[in-house]
Amino acid sequence: MTPRRRERPPRVLYLSFYFPPSRASGVYRARATANHLAAEGWDVTVLAAPLTFLHEAVGSVDEKLAETVDERIKIERPRLNQFIWQRDVRRFSRFRRAMPVAAQYIYRLGQRIFPEHYASWGWASVRRALRLHARRPFDVVLATGNPFASFAAAWLFHQTTRVPYVVDYRDSWTLDLFTDEPAFSEEHPVWAWERRVLRDASRAIFVNGALREWHAQRYPKVADRMMVVPNGWDQDLLQVPETNPRQPLPDGTARPLRFSYLGTVTNPQPVDELAEAFRLARQHPDLADAELNIFGHLGFFRGNDVSLLERLGLDPVTAEPASGVSYRGPVAKTDVATTYADSDVLVFMAGGSRYVTSGKIFEYMASGLPIVSVHAPGIAATEILRDYPLWFNAESLEPERIAQTMIAAGKMARDLTPESREAAMRHADKYTRQQVVAPLEAELRELAGVRRRVPQEGAGSS
Template sequence: MPQRRPRLLYLAFYFPPSRASGVYRARATANRLTEEGWDVTVFAAPLPFLYETVGSVDEKLSETVDPRISVVRPKLNRYTWQTELRDFSRFRRTFPHLAHSMYEWGQRHVFPERYVSWARASVIRALRMHARRRFDVVLATGNPFASFGAAWAFHRLTRTPYIIDYRDSWTLDLFSEEPAFDEGHPAWTWERRIIKSAAATVFVNDALRTWHAGRYPDQAERMLVVPNGWDADTLPATVKPPPVARSREKTAPRFSYLGTLTGKQPIEPMLEAFGQAREHPDMAGAELGLHGYLGFFKGSGRGLNRRLAEAFADAEGDGQGPTSWLRYHGPVSKIEVAEVYRTSDVLVFLAGGARYVTSGKIFEYMAAGRPIVSVHAPGSAAEEVLRGYPLWFNPGGLDPADIAASLIEAAKTAAGLDDRQVAEARAYAERYERNVSLEPLVRRLAELATARGHAPAGDGRATE
């Protein structure tokens, strides 16, 4: 009799059609495990939350999810997101102070995150499904970190092993590099409890693993690094030199930034540096195209700095202002990013944070086989990844003059690139293709499933 497929419960709040920053890792993980022979059930955010509350969706991304994956969307109490009286429950309208006191009590004594109602609903739904057909392993990814709490609670009730995947940090502020909560905050208690019981704890870079290992040394041996990566299904198998190198006539270089724009990024130095660089003969007529959303959620783009807003207005005006070289092209679906890279000569890696922030986009940038100019604080975790990339231009900091020099050198290099150089750049990026990056996580999940008597078949065709 054929062995049944191992069954995975994947707690991934942000899953297609969400376009949140961690959704690509979740999508790729679920697809890969399904291909490996797992029966994957994903618990994700309810659609009204994605469409109505945060307004953050990429509908085309849903088309790239393996149809064999079951997606369940437990309920979420949108208490803290509700601003209109007509959206309030009858109880909240009648007893607003009591409703608020109850919510605050839950944050202090139940779980310190506003997604806790989704976690509670997830555990209840999972228990019902588990009673009919048992899950073998649970994988939870955060944020939100209520998914970790749900994995822990389900483990306590069923003894099902779980792995937690930190796409982000819960108790460490990645930008200030200081603890995110005061000592004594319930988040610390919950994190300690969850990591202690986890079969493995996963981080996206070694800096984050080291910080958490120092905080929880008794669990350090069960911590591993699974870096982000680029997705082969959204990028071409081979890459040609940039347009400026293929043109028979001298053309102006086209620089591109592709990714979500936020107020955490060093936008001011980038704009100032590009203006300076354009004074060089090799940068005559150069343009900087910005591709992506303004902020992760509906309305969050209003938090971008005033200089960028003014620059956008100027670029969309008569085209004669000091930043007429700036073009904002709007959002780009994940399945359309290849065209942006194909038509770009140089990529600008604009990132906030430093040693704890890698940014998933850098892997895709390298796979595009284009010169990359770093615009971020020195010591960024991305530097570990970029160090071996042959077309990396690092100004070493955020001084506009140094960034301008790197932009100029990158433009010169782009103009002279040939097929061999581009192939070498892509070859370096191959080590970060998503399936390669995910291997340690896939292996650990398989070990847990095998220990419970249900090893993955490896070809996705195992039967029930």
């Protein structure tokens, strides 16, 4: 495609349901992508989740993260039918209160058209996008999933306007990442939707090679349009200190080693194995007084915290520390550097199987600290961690073997030199978000038919 000259900047419609102030795991990829496009001269419009959903249904947000979104980005929030998430009868519509069975039937009919609870947001996004497009045309559409109503919306918008679109699989739509099996029966309508979305997409993006390969085998006619754009770490949110001195206590003795997990804790993760492994590790004299600090939310929705606290060995009501394990609560994304600075060893706990990467590992590597893996052997994340010089991997979920890697990582933390830490941080430099998003920006620019702008003096990318 020959780039055409134009005076206006290229215009992109970004369908990203989870966008700041959401704290969903994929929001950092979305924020960084939008910021990078804006910094590269794009006119960016994001269609995102309504704030009422984030505050009332999800129940938590990160307002500080919202402050890091480039002010040039325009954010629209189309309507979402929150039928399935409503629990307070007093907030039901008059029709639903009067005819609950009929209301349920009508809602299920909508699910037959597109089998996802976020479908109403997808249709509302198309309506909003068409109005915006009539005023000032978009050049390309980028849609990220989940939810995958964003993919359907991009497809329908393309059918109406012929504007090219790109789908970004930051999660899998039809593959169960915890079983390595298809997530739906072969007769399920979701397969027809994925086929038509990929058939007409100009590009399909995946976070790792394993996911790209699975989809390429299932949809070979689209394989040449599939590419990998891994996750990365955000330099503007993580100012890593050059050194990490382990300050002694006032009496001159070394303070206890601090193991830290930072991220959302979810039920599919090997939480029980982590708790048991740490209990065993503390039986070693070097780790007798060690701490395991859990930073982050417990689950993505309200009500997940009780069972997860119990699995960590903590009181589900008081969450009082026990056997060296403490739940420290959520940390704003803008404050994570302080958490890393106060840690000695990072715990990478992940659920799922070989298709799982997790965006957290890039940030972990950028800290330059020893990393202990607590996950099933052979997940996609190991491809990234393999060359990280401070990685400790039991290659097993047996607590005894994990405990041994914790002991080894603890020794490394005590003996860590500035030179060793610098070498570890150099490995992470290739995964800065600016580095990994640049190829996607180039693909979008090609699809939009525009030349790359000449950077202005002093300009930069996020």
